[in-house]
Amino acid sequence: MSDRFVFDTNVVVSALVFSGGRSTWLRRAWSAGVLVPVVSRATTSELLRVLAYPKFGLAPDDRAELLGDYLPFAETWAAEPPPASVRASDPNDQPFVDLWVASAAEAIVSGDPHLTALVPRVAVVRLVEVQGRFG
DSSP states (O other): OOEEEEEOHHHHHHHHHOTTSTTHHHHHHHHTTSEEEEEEHHHHHHHHHHHTOGGGOOOHHHHHHHHHTTGGGSEEESSOOOOOSSOOSSGGGHHHHHHHHHHTOSEEEOOOHHHHTTTTTSOEEOHHHHHHHHO
């Protein structure tokens, strides 16, 4: 079975939008089934919101194409996970914590200081640590 991770929105956006960047390997890894992103309605909505930022200049068709390079490879939680007992200081990060707890994914992959501050109560690893194993 592949390793399952909850990816922070910024990690996913970097892999999808900046195709020549340092996280290009991540896109190849999930499409090859080496690792599996775990998503929920809330985390996918956040991704949709961020991809629509004007700074990216992505038309709706471009955003749909990028989602097509991600969501088919993800394990999707149809029902929203219940609230976790561990609370993130940033409410926008809570859906990632809730999903991590409910899904029993290996870790949340993020460099967000609000999430990394939850270690050791929450398994949060940086992308470079995952790359060391899978990249």
